[in-house]
Amino acid sequence: MSCIIEARKLCKVYLRGREEIHALKNVDFSIEAGEFVSIIGPSGSGKTALLNLLGCLDTPSSGSLRLNGTEIAGQKERDLVRLRRENIGFVFQQFYLMPTLTARENIELPLLFSKKNRSAKRIDEVLQMVGLADRGDHLPGQLSGGEMQRVAIGRALINDPKIVLADEPTGNLDSATSEMIFGLFSELKKRGLTLVVVTHNLDLARRAEKMYTLRDGRIVGCVERASLDGA
Amino acid sequence: MNFFSLAAKNLQRRKGRTMLTVLGVAIAISVLFSLLALNSGYEKELNKEVNSLGVHILAVPKGCPYEAASLIIHGGVIPKYLSDSDYRNVSTIADVELATPMLMHQFMKKDEKTGVSTPHIIYGINMEETRKLKPWWAVEGRFFSDNETGVMLVGRGLADKENLSVGQVLPVGPKKENFTIVGILDRTGDQDDQFHFFPLKEAQRVFNKQGLITTIAVRVRDVSRIAAVSQEMELIPDIQVVTMTQIMGTIMNLAGSARSLLLTVIAIALIISAFGIINTLLMSVNERTREFGMMKAIGASGLDIARTVLAETVFITLLGGILGTVAAVVGSSIIESFVKGMLPYSPGGSLIFYSPELVGFSLGFSILLGLLCGIYPAFKSSRLTPMEAIRGGVE
Ligand SMILES: Nc1ncnc2c1ncn2[C@@H]1O[C@H](COP(=O)(O)OP(=O)(O)O)[C@@H](O)[C@H]1O
Ligand SMILES: [Mg+2]
Secondary structure: OOEEEEEEEEEEEEEEOOEEEEEEEEEEEEEEOOOEEEEEOOOOOOHHHHHHHHOOOOOOOEEEEEEOOEEOOOOOHHHHHHHHHHHEEEEOOOOOOOOOOOHHHHHHHHHHHHOOOOOHHHHHHHHHHOOOOOOOOOOHHHOOHHHHHHHHHHHHHOOOOOEEEEEOOOOOOOHHHHHHHHHHHHHHHHOOOEEEEEOOOHHHHOOOOEEEEEEOOEEEEEEEOOOOOOO | OOHHHHHHHHHHHHHHHHHHHHHHHHHHHHHHHHHHHHHHHHHHHHHHHHHHOOOOEEEEEOOOOHHHHHHHHHOOOOOOOEEHHHHHHHHOOOOEEEEEEEEEEEEEEEOOOOOOEEEEEEEEEOHHHHHHHOOOOOEEEOOOOOOOOOEEEEEHHHHHHHOOOOOOEEEEOOOOEEEEEEEEEOOOOOHHHHOEEEEHHHHHHHOOOOOEEOEEEEEEOOHHHHHHHHHHHHOOOOEEEEEHHHHHHHHHHHHHHHHHHHHHHHHHHHHHHHHHHHHHHHHHHHHOHHHHHHHHHOOOOHHHHHHHHHHHHHHHHHHHHHHHHHHHHHOHHHHHHHHHHHOOOOOOOOOOOOOHHHHHHHHHHHHHHHHHHHHHHHHHHHHOOHHHHHHHHHO
């Protein structure tokens, strides 16, 4: 079985003052390479906590998390950085674009950190893929919300990750634009990427092949779809 | 894209704040640069000035401190005298190419309009020998010969200041004897521009100093013999020997105390601007924790974040350094007149001297300043875990 993500008894405990907050409690699941998975659940249920673990932004409190066969638990920050660079593309609800960089420069930004070289042609391709071929020279302030999120998706793709993680990517967008973003995710899935998308929107979540439901730090449901037939 | 161009773009977000910080650095660097330029210019001018005396050794009365020797160059009176016989003894020393006696007299003259008294200096000289020491002397009118009476030469600076012209007669000395200006010395650019010159005999007679001289200027045949000649001169009982190198050292010391005051000012300016930079950086770093979290999420390491912050700081200080250096060059005349007023002795020529090394140093220093100021904010932001960083801004 080609599981790109494998969680076993995954726990995450945060400390708020003296209080222990069990954000994830014994979470078990696995995601196959090339799968498009969505995660839903009420706010505070641990969705972001889970995504941050998958993105190597944080380490498990206990349990095991394997990414591409590599155990994340107990890794040093330096190795996490490398795992992140090589495997993960991140998309946030608030886009987090650099306001004084053009769309194109924002997309190029991860290359500065990964020290990878990408030809101008490759960057054009990414712009094209996210539907911004004619917006490359615009600053974020000159773009609509949907366009900004597409820049962020382009940025997540430039290092050729295996997995794209999106935390409520349409939370700040209207429904038509949200549709477009999920259309784009379906495109990426067709190109062989693994996608894990957190959302509040049930309609959109159902577009994925598998839909997990989180509640109080536990997975309480998993709905599978036979296939994904277009957008 | 590189860290520097990223820094440049990031700084555009807060243009006003960036420019103010740059300005702070610019001021500090321009003061630093001016002082260093001044320091090297001062030494250079002093050297030139001492060389323009055409003299290697001065003989002054015993008990006369080195400071007095610098007064002699600049003009001033020492209440002690050498005698004509000392002069004759010095002239006979082997390797002395030329020795010439001088008598200096200072008097105060009141300006009729302003009522302010300023010191005036009269030099009694042997014209023939002096012209050998200073072959560049040229004159409007004529030089006097050594046995003439009732004649004088004045420096161009003095003539311009007091509206003196050739042929004019001035009353001199306790008996208000008439002396005719027979020549005005062409501008030399040094202290000679400010003096009156009399035939030595006349100066001695008018001021009642018959047979007395203030100093003997000596030129040695070969510079390597200066030490030997001055040793021999020391043997003459009345004489204290001062070499030009000693005089320069003394003046440099005098100037040193004034310069250390300036240095303190600069140190304070630099510290203030350093705290300004650090404060600005901490502000902008705190505002951007979420952004740093994002950067980590898209593959930045802690070191990358630190580099980003440091690049921004260095960008600010380097820009300030360039601006400050340019401003110092442009405003050098203002700075110069300010500093000339503070120094106990300043040569006539321009004091500020720039070299490419100096420009390099001040730019290098601004980079260093940036690195120093950036270390703490960079360290602080690089230590954020991605989680802290991303959440930090949300709550
Ligand atoms: N860094 C943290 N420190 C303390 N508590 C945290 C931290 N991160 C998350 N939590 C808590 O963990 C729980 C799950 O949070 P989160 O994963 O953000 O939920 P969701 O994304 O599903 O809304 C919440 O109770 C939240 O307050
Ligand atoms: Mg969340």
